[in-house]
Amino acid sequence: MLVGDSGVGKTCLLVRFKDGAFLAGTFISTVGIDFRNKVLDVDGMKVKLQIWDTAGQERFRSVTHAYYRDAHALLLLYDVTNKASFDNIQAWLTEIQDYAQQDVVLMLLGNKVDSAQERVVKREDGEKLAKEYGLPFMETSAKTGLNVDLAFTAVAKELKQRSMKVPSEPRFRLHDYIKREGRGASCCRP
Numbered sequence: 321m322l323v324g325d326s327g328v329g330k331t332c333l334l335v336r337f338k339d340g341a342f343l344a345g346t347f348i349s350t351v352g353i354d355f356r357n358k359v360l361d362v363d364g365m366k367v368k369l370q371i372w373d374t375a376g377q378e379r380f381r382s383v384t385h386a387y388y389r390d391a392h393a394l395l396l397l398y399d400v401t402n403k404a405s406f407d408n409i410q411a412w413l414t415e416i417q418d419y420a421q422q423d424v425v426l427m428l429l430g431n432k433v434d435s436a437q438e439r440v441v442k443r444e445d446g447e448k449l450a451k452e453y454g455l456p457f458m459e460t461s462a463k464t465g466l467n468v469d470l471a472f473t474a475v476a477k478e479l480k481q482r483s484m485k486v487p488s489e490p491r492f493r494l495h496d497y498i499k500r501e502g503r504g505a506s507c508c509r510p
């Protein structure tokens with residue numbers, strides 16, 4: 321499932337991955353939720369990804385909440401040209417903590433790196449934030465395709481590995497990473 325503020329490029333990232341194209345021009349905000357399937361070859365095995373594209377707008381939040389619990393993986397996006405979308409990552413993580421499965425595969429993506437002139441979030445800031453929460457991190461561009469296949473393939477590999485394992489204690493537990501105001505827990509990495 322793709323999540324993050326409105327306009328960070330979730331739909332474009334999915335279209336780039338699915339069709340290898342970039343939706344230039346008018347920005348049409350997603351209404352509610354949408355999905356697309358893509359079959360990937362992961363180390364000789366066919367993995368079918370059902371990828372859900374959520375609306376970033378606040379008014380659709382209750383719709384997307386209902387889908388979190390069935391998601392095996394989340395790609396959390398911000399836009400490197402939009403500081404507010406980066407600042408909101410903490411709020412998204414809190415939301416993920418509230419609604420997603422504890423052992424959900426989670427990756428942080430800083431999108432629109434092709435817009436070098438407009439960049440306001442440095443790569444190091446993204447890396448620092450990801451490190452703080454123990455998350456894998458990549459910078460992407462739906463426009464040029466940079467790291468798009470890589471991000472989805474990394475998630476598909478992790479999901480395939482997990483599906484082949486005997487169930488045990490989740491080794492990635494989001495609750496270990498989230499710091500929540502008023503709960504006194506500061507962030508710590510195991």
Ligand SMILES: Nc1nc2c(ncn2[C@@H]2O[C@H](COP(=O)(O)OP(=O)(O)OP(=O)(O)O)[C@@H](O)[C@H]2O)c(=O)[nH]1
Pocket residue numbers: 324325326327328329330331332333343344345346347348349350351374375376377431432433434435460461462463464
């Ligand atoms: N330069 C550049 N523009 C991008 C990129 N990805 C998306 N955009 C542009 O950003 C705008 C928003 O893209 P969307 O993919 O619709 O954003 P979204 O996150 O799905 O937005 P919501 O549906 O409202 O949640 C569009 O005008 C895109 O053309 C990118 O990698 N580089």
